[in-house]
Amino acid sequence: MRFIFKTNYAQDINIARHSGDRFWYSLLIILMLAMPLLIDDFYLGEISYVCILAIAGIGLMILSGYTGLASLGHAAFLGIGAYTHAFLLTNGIPFFASIPIVVIVSFMVGALIGIPILRLTGMYLAIATLALCFIAEHVFIKWEHFTGGNRGMPVPQPEIMGMSFYDSATFYYVCLAFLILSMFAAINILRSPTGRAFVAIRDSEIAAQSLGVNLGLYKALSFAISGAFTGLAGALLAHYIGYLAPDIFNIFLSLTLLLLIVVGGMGSLHGTVFGAIFVGYLPQLIAICRDYLPSSIGSQPGLEPMLFGLILVLFILYEPLGIYGRWVKVKLFFQLFPTYKKQTFKKQKVFTKSDRV
Amino acid sequence: MSLFEVKNITVSFGGVKALNNVSFTVDKGEIFTIIGPNGAGKSTLFNVISRIYEPSNGEIFFDGENISKIKPHNISSLGIARTFQNLELFENATVLQNMLLGRHIYKKTNILSEILFTNKTRQQEREHRLKIEEVIDFLDLQHYRDTLINGLPYGVRKNVELARALCTAPKLLLLDEPSSGLTNEETNDLGFWIKDIQSLLGITIIMIEHDMSFVNKVSDRILALNYGEILASGLPSEIKENADVKQAYMGE
Numbered sequence: 001m002r003f004i005f006k007t008n009y010a011q012d013i014n015i016a017r018h019s020g021d022r023f024w025y026s027l028l029i030i031l032m033l034a035m036p037l038l039i040d041d042f043y044l045g046e047i048s049y050v051c052i053l054a055i056a057g058i059g060l061m062i063l064s065g066y067t068g069l070a071s072l073g074h075a076a077f078l079g080i081g082a083y084t085h086a087f088l089l090t091n092g093i094p095f096f097a098s099i100p101i102v103v104i105v106s107f108m109v110g111a112l113i114g115i116p117i118l119r120l121t122g123m124y125l126a127i128a129t130l131a132l133c134f135i136a137e138h139v140f141i142k143w144e145h146f147t148g149g150n151r152g153m154p155v156p157q158p159e160i161m162g163m164s165f166y167d168s169a170t171f172y173y174v175c176l177a178f179l180i181l182s183m184f185a186a187i188n189i190l191r192s193p194t195g196r197a198f199v200a201i202r203d204s205e206i207a208a209q210s211l212g213v214n215l216g217l218y219k220a221l222s223f224a225i226s227g228a229f230t231g232l233a234g235a236l237l238a239h240y241i242g243y244l245a246p247d248i249f250n251i252f253l254s255l256t257l258l259l260l261i262v263v264g265g266m267g268s269l270h271g272t273v274f275g276a277i278f279v280g281y282l283p284q285l286i287a288i289c290r291d292y293l294p295s296s297i298g299s300q301p302g303l304e305p306m307l308f309g310l311i312l313v314l315f316i317l318y319e320p321l322g323i324y325g326r327w328v329k330v331k332l333f334f335q336l337f338p339t340y341k342k343q344t345f346k347k348q349k350v351f352t353k354s355d356r357v
Numbered sequence: 358m359s360l361f362e363v364k365n366i367t368v369s370f371g372g373v374k375a376l377n378n379v380s381f382t383v384d385k386g387e388i389f390t391i392i393g394p395n396g397a398g399k400s401t402l403f404n405v406i407s408r409i410y411e412p413s414n415g416e417i418f419f420d421g422e423n424i425s426k427i428k429p430h431n432i433s434s435l436g437i438a439r440t441f442q443n444l445e446l447f448e449n450a451t452v453l454q455n456m457l458l459g460r461h462i463y464k465k466t467n468i469l470s471e472i473l474f475t476n477k478t479r480q481q482e483r484e485h486r487l488k489i490e491e492v493i494d495f496l497d498l499q500h501y502r503d504t505l506i507n508g509l510p511y512g513v514r515k516n517v518e519l520a521r522a523l524c525t526a527p528k529l530l531l532l533d534e535p536s537s538g539l540t541n542e543e544t545n546d547l548g549f550w551i552k553d554i555q556s557l558l559g560i561t562i563i564m565i566e567h568d569m570s571f572v573n574k575v576s577d578r579i580l581a582l583n584y585g586e587i588l589a590s591g592l593p594s595e596i597k598e599n600a601d602v603k604q605a606y607m608g609e
Contacts, residue, residue: 009486012453013479185472192471192478193457193464200447200458207445210407211525212433212462221468267449 002335015187032176036169044168045240050273050280051175052236055182057260057272059229062186064258065267066195067222068202069118073129074257076136077227079249081106081234083140083147086155086244095158099178099235106231107224114223118216133254140246152245155238165239175236182229186269189225198222230257252305259312265322274323282308321345360385360561361529366415368401368585375401376412377585383529388555388562390572392596393582394605399565400442402582403531406563407432407439419529434462436528440518440535442565452501452509452517456492459524460485492523496550512543523554530554532564536571544571551575573597581605 004011004018016022036044060074084105088098117128140147147153157165165171189195197218200208209215238244256279264275286307290298297303319326325345333340359382368376376398383389391399404410406417408429416425419435427435438459447455463485466478493499496516506514515535522530535551536544552575554560566572572579572593579596581588589599596602 009483012486013482188472188474189468192466192474192482193461194468194471196450196454196458197461199450199454200461203447203449204445206409207441207447208458209409209429210433210439211458211521212430213458214428214430225468 013191015184015191029180036172041168044172046280046284048168048172048175048236049240050276051172051179052233052240053257053260053280054179054273054276055236056230056233056257057264057276058182058186058269059226059231059233060257061261061264061267061269061272062189062198062229063222063226065261065271066190066202067198067219069219069222070122070126071129071223071226072126072251072254072258073132073136074226074230075249075251075253076132077106077110077230078234078237078253079136079140079246080109080227081231082155082238082241082244082249083153083234084231085235086153086238087146089156089158090153095160099232102235103228103232106234107228109231110224110227111220114220114227115216118219118223130251130254133249133251137246137250140249147244147246150246152243154243155241157239157242171239178232178236182232183269186229190269194218194221255305255308259308261322262312263315263322265324266320268322268324270327271322271324274327278323282311359383360387360420361563362418363402363406364416364418366402366405366412366417368398368405368410368412374585376405378415379582379585379587380415381580381587381590383561383563385561386555386559387577388551388564388575390564390566390576390579391582392566392569392572392579392602393588396584397582398585399582400533401585403439403533403565406531407437433525433527436526437531438522438525438527438529439531440515440522440533442533442537444514444518446506446514446518446521448506451503451505452498452520453486453489453503455506455517455521456489456524457485459521460488462525488526489524492520495523495553496520511538512540515539515543519550523558523560527560530560530562532562532566534565534567536566536568544568547571548575 002018002020006012011017016025035047039047056074056078059077060071063069063071081102085098085102088101089095093101113132117125117132120128141149143149144151159165160170160174163170165174190198197208197213200211200213201215201218201222205215208218241248260275260279261271262275263278264271264273283304286304290303292298315322321328329345332344361383362380363382364380366376366379367374379398379402381389391402393399401410405412408424408427412425416423418424419437422435424432424435424437447458464481466475466481470478493502496519498513498516498520501509501513501517506517509517515538519532519535532551536547539547548571551562551564555562564576576593578591579593580590581596581599581602583601583605588601588605589596591599
């Protein structure tokens with residue numbers, strides 16, 4: 001077990017807690033950079049998709065995992081990001097100019113939508129964001145000048161320094177770079193006053209307010225930041241799909257994102273990556289399993305959504321902290337071996353919360 | 358000169374008058390205790406002061422300024438901090454993070470400099486930490502800096518909540534039943550701390566409390582409430598002998 005002797009406040013501010021962190025994360029980044037040499041194009045495309053999902057997951061994690069606000073409408077932000085990006089590229093804006101515009105547009109849309117609907121809480125907020133998802137889908141269908149309506153819209157694949165996005169290695173590096181940047185941005189937000197204010201709102205609104213956190217402002221800010229990350233993911237997703245149609249950004253995509261953060265582990269950025277890997281590969285896993293199941297079950301059309309739902313329920317019941325929570329437990333088991341106690345993570349029942357104002 | 362003044366505050370919930378025409382003043386540097394049986398309106402009074410409840414009538418003055426129309430999140434930057442009867446800590450955060458939130462009102466960075474984590478942001482974090490360490494030393498919380506609130510015993514949690522309130526560097530501290538749920542020893546410590554907060558930090562304290570021996574030991578003045586009305590106010594010795602107070606607590 002590692003005991004950290006703290007001699008400097010910077011040790012509590014820095015991202016890497018100790019040299020072990022730096023070593024393992026550098027190793028991970030080197031491995032990710034070497035990935036195109038190790039695996040073939042199909043799996044590279046899959047990893048790019050996982051990166052995109054992880055960026056969207058960071059967005060939803062900030063909103064739901066850290067600020068404690070549910071959203072069933074994040075497919076709308078993916079759609080806004082994707083369509084804005086495709087529209088800008090079609091009109092000759094270069095890739096690296098388009099991305100910041102997409103981020104700003106999604107941020108603004110998030111703030112504009114967030115201000116009215118964040119007066120709602122809990123279940124009502126979930127319903128309002130669900131409505132957002134349907135409204136966005138209809139806008140994508142009806143606003144033909146901008147989105148091409150039901151006919152869809154091709155996404156131009158730009159070239160960066162002479163390398164085309166059709167080359168899966170190039171696209172992979174772009175996705176990986178944006179994932180790393182998003183991760184750093186999210187970590188920085190969460191270790192500064194704004195991120196702490198989000199956590200405060202999640203754990204106790206009344207205490208947050210009495211410590212000077214403007215609830216309306218910070219909830220809207222959380223929604224906007226969340227929208228910005230998800231919009232960025234949408235822009236990359238547009239390249240991954242290649243041809244946009246309104247029905248891609250439906251409620252099922254929102255639920256996939258929700259599954260991602262719950263399975264990954266609420267309230268942890270590690271969880272977004274674990275969740276993205278899980279959600280990204282789950283359809284493949286289900287497709288493979290179909291072959292081995294009896295045809296009466298294996299060829300059912302609704303198998304995928306049902307399994308998604310089932311997995312969501314099972315995780316909430318048996319591992320509320322998700323894959324990341326399990327990872328922490330396993331790590332602690334080996335650190336404390338052989339003295340690990342199962343009760344370490346048992347949630348204490350607290351009876352003092354009954355009398356909220 | 359009085360630092361804090363409540364003038365004719367009335368709060369009604371439907372037909373029930375939780376507070377009826379309550380007025381009092383608190384002087385600078387005083388420890389002012391509010392006592393009363395359950396349902397007397399003590400916590401309601403605190404919630405009116407921190408602007409969570411809207412009074413149907415009356416005004417509140419702090420430092421000569423009328424604060425009865427100020428938004429709840431602006432109260433703490435005026436210099437009023439509070440604790441809660443049933444602990445409102447941020448449970449899934451560490452003690453340090455909880456206390457850092459006490460410094461929220463001193464935040465000078467905007468979201469952009471935070472995303473980039475500029476030198477200014479880093480500098481600000483260090484300055485906050487320096488202030489927090491003073492409070493940690495003051496309240497003996499050195500052992501718990503990186504512990505999640507979830508894993509702390511009740512007495513320490515109460516202490517952390519007091520620490521968080523002190524981190525805002527208030528002029529007026531509202532303590533809602535600070536000794537409830539504490540052991541005798543912890544209550545003793547708390548008594549010393551409250552005296553120290555008054556004398557060393559120069560903070561005025563308004564406190565709701567039930568433990569009468571504790572109240573008599575630390576208070577400068579006491580206000581007794583019952584059914585939303587003032588029964589009596591005065592020095593601890595006067596309150597102890599007051600016939601109305603005796604009747605409210607012990608019956609005929």
